[in-house]
Amino acid sequence: MSPRPPVVIAPSLLAADFGRLADEVRRVEDASADWLHLDIMDGHFVDNISFGPAVVAMIAGHTKLPLDVHLMIQHPDHYVPRFVEAGATTITVHVEPEAKHDVAQTLAMIRSAGCRAGLALNPATPFDALESHLPLIDLLLVMTVHPGFGGQAFRPEMMEKLRRANAWKDSNEPALDIEVDGGINAETAALCVANGANVLVAGTSIFRAPSYPTAIAAIRGQ
Numbered sequence: 507m508s509p510r511p512p513v514v515i516a517p518s519l520l521a522a523d524f525g526r527l528a529d530e531v532r533r534v535e536d537a538s539a540d541w542l543h544l545d546i547m548d549g550h551f552v553d554n555i556s557f558g559p560a561v562v563a564m565i566a567g568h569t570k571l572p573l574d575v576h577l578m579i580q581h582p583d584h585y586v587p588r589f590v591e592a593g594a595t596t597i598t599v600h601v602e603p604e605a606k607h608d609v610a611q612t613l614a615m616i617r618s619a620g621c622r623a624g625l626a627l628n629p630a631t632p633f634d635a636l637e638s639h640l641p642l643i644d645l646l647l648v649m650t651v652h653p654g655f656g657g658q659a660f661r662p663e664m665m666e667k668l669r670r671a672n673a674w675k676d677s678n679e680p681a682l683d684i685e686v687d688g689g690i691n692a693e694t695a696a697l698c699v700a701n702g703a704n705v706l707v708a709g710t711s712i713f714r715a716p717s718y719p720t721a722i723a724a725i726r727g728q
């Protein structure tokens with residue numbers, strides 16, 4: 507197999523031990539994580555509740571890594587300023603109508619606040635749903651599980667969306683990040699990279715592994 511292009515590894519803190527979050531952040535940073543992925547859930551857009559801007563700000567105080575904030579919430583436009591203030595680097599919102607916002611306006615708001623803008627699509631959402639927004643984003647997040655909970659099985663049928671995203675990236679915006687989230691481990695990471703992903707989010711396969719450096723290196727394909 508030819509050598510893999512460099513990829514970004516973004517551990518999802520949803521699978522970390524919340525009782526010692528600062529220590530978990532330090533451990534993945536020491537294990538050569540590239541970004542931290544922060545899953546924000548409101549109990550409405552998804553059937554789970556995680557944490558909010560105050561915890562993001564606390565995490566920002568413990569790391570130099572970019573903070574990749576994934577908003578699985580309704581009315582994300584209302585909360586964007588608080589996540590900007592908390593120290594987000596990238597803010598990703600969902601394209602589905604259930605997120606209840608004007609997608610183009612929210613993306614513009616994120617960029618004008620100086621953050622990178624991301625757009626996510628759920629497994630059930632077709633690629634066409636976000637095609638018109640592609641010129642407005644820095645990162646496209648293809649969910650490889652239904653959002654809400656860590657530890658679910660990866661859905662290989664999402665690879666078609668990655669190929670379409672990658673084709674658009676090749677001809678329009680080579681700097682676009684294509685991210686996958688859900689069920690990522692060393693094996694599924696290789697499949698996603700082969701289909702065009704360059705940012706890999708992983709929760710369970712890092713935080714439940716005996717060694718974080720070994721787990722991250724394996725996902726990186728080393």
Ligand code: DX5
Nearest residue numbers: 653654656657688689709710
């Ligand atoms: C799912 C979240 C994911 C999740 C990934 O709703 O967006 O980031 O934590 O976790 P694993 O890697 O355990 O599938």
Ligand code: ZN
Nearest residue numbers: 545576687707
């Ligand atoms: Zn996520």
